[in-house]
Amino acid sequence: MREKASELEPFALERYFARHEFTAPFLLSPSDTEPLAMVDLLALADDDARSRWERMVLGYTESRGLPALRTAIASFVSEAFGVSRCVIGPEDVLVFSCAEEAIYCIVRAMVRPGDEVACTWPAYQSLFEVARAIGATVRPIPLVMVRGCWDLDPEAIQEAITGRTRLVVTNVPHNPTGMVPSPGSWSLLLDRLAETGSWHLADEVYRPLAHPGVTLPPSPVLDQPRTISLGSVSKAFGLAGVRIGWAACKDPEILGRLEQYKDYTTICASAPSEILALAALRAWRVIVAGQQAIIDANAPALESLAASFPDLVDVPMPSGGSTAFPLWRGPGDAEAMADRAVNEAGVMVLPGSVFDPRLVGSKDLHLERRFRIGLGRRDFPQVAARLGAHLSRTYQTRQG
Secondary structure: OOOOOOOOOOOHHHHHHHHHOOOOOEEOOOOOOOOOOHHHHHHHOOHHHHHHHHHOOOOOOOOOOOHHHHHHHHHHHHHHOOOOOOOOOHHHEEEEOOHHHHHHHHHHHHOOOOOEEEEEEOOOOHHHHHHHHHOOEEEEEEEEEEOOEEEEOHHHHHHHOOOOEEEEEEEOOOOOOOOOOOHHHHHHHHHHHHHHOOEEEEEOOOOOOEOOOOOOOOOHHHOOOOEEEEEEOOOOOOOHHHOOEEEEOOOHHHHHHHHHHHOOOOOOOOHHHHHHHHHHHHOHHHHHHHHHHHHHHHHHHHHHHHHHOOOOEEOOOOOEOOEEOOEEOOOOOHHHHHHHHHHHOOEEOEEHHHHOOOOOOOOOOOHHHEEEEEOOOOOHHHHHHHHHHHHHHHHHHHHO
C-alpha cells in the first residue's frame, strides 16, 4: 500500500527509554556497550589527539568533519569492515552528530513520495519511519529462524526488493536480534541489489562486534556501488555520549546531497566530540576488544537465564552485535512482563513491540511476545540474576 506523506510517528523505542532509562535502577536492555570514562579514553589518545584536545578552540568546525577524523574513520571502515588496505578515503566520509542524524539526512536525501523502501525487520524505527512519513511504501524483509539462529529470509528478499525499490536498508550485526546473515542469504541480497539497481543503506553501527566463531561479511561499501555505510562510536566503542556518527560512500554527488541536508540539522559537529572520536578511532582495536570481551563474558549468564526458565523464556543466542531478542512464553505479552519487571524489580527490559508500533511487518516474528536484552554492560550477570529472581518469584511461584 502506497503511503501518503504524513507527520513522523512518535519514536516508540525512544519514548520507552525516556520513561525508564534514567529512573530504573537496573538496565538490562541497552544496545550500547560499557560506557568509557573520559580519563580512560584520554589515556588511550596518541600524542597528536592529546595535543589537539589540549589546544582545542571551541568554535565552529568543518561541515564535512575534522579532516583527521575523516581519515581515521576511513581507515576504520576499511580495516575493521573487511580489508587490510584503505579502499575508503577521507573524501568518502561525512561526519554527523550521531548516527540518528545521518539516518534522517540519508533517507531525506534519497527517498521521494511514491518510492519503495525495503528494510530488514524488525528495525530501529527511524530506519523505516522517515521514509514512511515522506510518502514511500515500506516493504519489510522479516528475519527467520534457521536451525536456532536468526537469518535473512530468501523469499522475503525476493518479494521485497523489486525493480521499483529505491532504497534497501540493512542492519548487520542486527539490532535487536544479534543476527549475522549466512553467506548464502547475504549474497542473495547483494545480488538482488545489483539486479534492481537499488541503493543500499548499510547500517553498520554494531561492527565489528562478532561472537566467537562468527565471521562478519565484508562491508558492502568496500566493493559494492550505490552503497552508503552508516557508522558510529556509540555502540561498539561505548561512547554514546560523544555523539559522533558518519556516512561513508564512494559517490561524491550523494555525499554532497547529504551535506546539504546536514546544513538544516546541525551544520557541523561538536569540536570536543570530534577530537574524542578521533582518539577512539585511532585506538579502536583496544577499545573494541575490551567491549567484545564483556559481551563474551556475559553470554553464559544469558544462557543460564534461559536454562533456568524454559517455560518462560526462549533465547536464540545472538551471532554479533550487543543485543539478543528472547521470546516470552509466560502469561500476557512482553510489554506486560516488562512493565512488571521495571515496576516490581527495578529491571528495565525493552518490549519487542516498540520495533513495529504500526504492525507493518511483524508477520511470524511475534514481536508482541519478544523483548530485547543488551549484553554489553559489565553488570549484566547481576542484573540478569535480579530479573531471574523476579521471574521465579512472580511467575513460577504462582504457577506452582
